[in-house]
């Protein structure tokens with residue numbers, strides 16, 4: 550039986566106004582080591598850098614949620630963990646959650662996952678069905694298997710926003726997803742000194758379809774310690790994107806803020822304003 554939404558406390562600061570655009574890290578793993586061991590200082594550094602909101606994806610179903618203003622949680626099984634969920638009823642597991650997620654993710658397909666393709670696809674598809682039933686956006690992790698993922702998204706989630714987290718394909722592939730409901734999310738890999746493909750995708754992707762993330766603690770941009778990336782590094786990604794697009798930071802900030810609303814990643818926040 551589906552648990553009605555709004556039955557749990559959420560973690561939003563309802564007194565915080567949302568009129569003015571803020572930077573949002575749409576994908577950061579604040580609930581894993583080493584970030585979870587120093588949450589308060591990590592969040593302080595991020596807030597000092599101007600990051601107003603944070604979305605924490607699930608990788609083994611529920612995120613390890615905690616109460617902190619403006620930290621939002623998604624729910625999902627990462628394709629790299631698919632083999633642990635072979636015999637688990639994901640819809641049952643979802644029904645046991647203790648919070649209302651803002652999205653289903655991170656979910657998808659990964660050519661490097663130890664789980665075989667058919668199991669990954671089954672787990673991905675079941676979670677797309679959950680997203681559809683709950684009318685939630687999906688946070689998509691994809692490494693390879695582009696056509697299979699696109700087919701599954703079109704088949705089950707054609708009406709939902711697709712957030713293509715840390716998109717690693719080329720622009721030809723990005724276009725296929727952009728013809729659907731995709732937003733392309735850029736992280737630290739945009740800033741790597743040898744990056745060519747991702748800057749090209751950023752250049753060609755319409756600014757109305759761009760989101761920003763850090764994927765912390767992974768994907769540290771230059772200047773951040775490997776495996777200790779933090780949401781505060783979001784500004785490095787934003788600055789790089791501005792260089793590529795030849796726009797001002799303020800323009801990017803307000804456009805990405807609008808995109809976050811369009812991708813419905815902060816629906817709960819708006820509802821409780």
Ligand SMILES: [Zn+2]
Pocket residue numbers: 576578606655764
């Ligand atoms: Zn992630």
